[in-house]
Amino acid sequence: xxxxxxxxxxxxxxxxxxxxxxxxxxxxxxxxxxxxxxxxxxxxxxxxxxxxxxxxxxxxxxxxxxxxxxxxxxxxxxxxxxxxxxxxxxxxxxxxxxxxxxxxxxxxxxxxxxxxxxxxxxxxxxxxxxxxxxxxxxxxxxxxxxxxxxxxxxxxxxxxxxxxxxxxxxxxxxxxxxxxxxxxxxxxxxxxxxxxxxxxxxxxxxxxxxxxxxxxxxxxxxxxxxxxxxxxxxxxxxxxxxxxxxxxxxxxxxxxxxxxxxxxxxxxxxxxxxxxxxxxxxxxxxxxxxxxxxxxxxxxxxxxxxxxxxxxxxxxxxxxxxxxxxxxxxxxxxxxxxxxxxxxxxxxxxxxxxxxxxxxxxxx
Numbered sequence: 093x094x095x096x097x098x099x100x101x102x103x104x105x106x107x108x109x110x111x112x113x114x115x116x117x118x119x120x121x122x123x124x125x126x127x128x129x130x131x132x133x134x135x136x137x138x139x140x141x142x143x144x145x146x147x148x149x150x151x152x153x154x155x156x157x158x159x160x161x162x163x164x165x166x167x168x169x170x171x172x173x174x175x176x177x178x179x180x181x182x183x184x185x186x187x188x189x190x191x192x193x194x195x196x197x198x199x200x201x202x203x204x205x206x207x208x209x210x211x212x213x214x215x216x217x218x219x220x221x222x223x224x225x226x227x228x229x230x231x232x233x234x235x236x237x238x239x240x241x242x243x244x245x246x247x248x249x250x251x252x253x254x255x256x257x258x259x260x261x262x263x264x265x266x267x268x269x270x271x272x273x274x275x276x277x278x279x280x281x282x283x284x285x286x287x288x289x290x291x292x293x294x295x296x297x298x299x300x301x302x303x304x305x306x307x308x309x310x311x312x313x314x315x316x317x318x319x320x321x322x323x324x325x326x327x328x329x330x331x332x333x334x335x336x337x338x339x340x341x342x343x344x345x346x347x348x349x350x351x352x353x354x355x356x357x358x359x360x361x362x363x364x365x366x367x368x369x370x371x372x373x374x375x376x377x378x379x380x381x382x383x384x385x386x387x388x389x390x391x392x393x394x395x396x397x398x399x400x401x402x403x404x405x406x407x408x409x410x411x412x413x414x415x416x417x418x419x420x421x422x423x424x425x426x427x428x429x430x431x432x433x434x435x436x437x438x439x440x441x442x443x444x445x446x447x448x449x450x451x452x453x454x455x456x
Contacts, residue, residue: 138169232278
């Protein structure tokens with residue numbers, strides 16, 4: 093009964109509306125229309141951005157600032173840290189996003205259910221309560237449904253939820269990595285059953301500590317780089333690195349001035365049609381001993397491994413070029429002329445990638 097009473101009490105918290113004192117901007121109209129190739133920056137907010145002192149005893153808000161006025165999107169956290177405790181100013185964060193006219197998504201911290209939570213929710217769900225794995229999946233499922241109820245109460249209508257999987261000191265994961273995976277499976281299934289897209293937020297060591305070497309390449313990844321100098325540049329470069337789970341990296345995060353800031357990755361914001369990068373080199377001859385950006389473009393077009401893309405035309409580049417000439421029936425000169433550049437795509441158009449922002453965010 094105590095657990096039920098606490099559940100009913102916490103479900104009412106997001107409905108407090110605009111009484112908590114967060115600053116709101118005036119109406120800003122609809123979010124900016126997405127354009128392929130245009131990188132966007134934004135921020136994520138949750139209980140740390142509530143007025144100072146709010147929240148459960150183990151997770152009182154420090155009163156961190158809301159995203160910058162330049163933010164074009166926001167990812168709103170649904171919990172006050174651990175599962176089954178809602179962000180105490182979720183409704184205000186939703187109202188803030190709507191008043192700013194920003195693209196909006198959601199994320200949920202996911203935690204291992206306590207003994208009381210496993211007892212209360214382990215038998216409620218899709219899986220048999222006769223097995224430990226079934227009980228854990230059921231508990232994870234109910235944890236996600238709790239967050240869905242919080243979103244509905246706060247008026248947060250989004251197409252996608254990021255599932256945060258990382259060590260959590262006040263509500264630690266079990267030492268059984270397979271058991272932890274069962275909880276995450278239940279969480280993911282619940283969101284998908286409710287019609288939400290799902291991706292994962294984590295980092296290499298954190299992911300391994302919770303679920304081990306679990307690979308989930310079919311789920312997008314959101315990755316942090318921490319409080320680094322030149323955070324935007326570092327986070328943008330992180331977009332091109334492999335993710336903790338094997339999934340495509342769509343968002344990257346850095347910390348600056350007590351704010352969690354984020355940038356979209358090319359797989360999310362897309363790209364416009366563009367001339368092939370070798371087109372500008374037509375009329376140029378490249379041979380062993382040359383160096384510079386033109387050689388770098390040639391090495392990339394030859395699909396040489398990144399560590400060999402040096403901008404210096406050496407023996408290795410010559411050998412790769414000779415292999416291309418042999419495969420196309422061209423004279424084996426080891427020299428790149430318009431013939432070789434055209435064979436590699438010069439003069440063509442590189443097709444663009446669509447902007448996928450609407451797959452993850454609602455344009456308020």
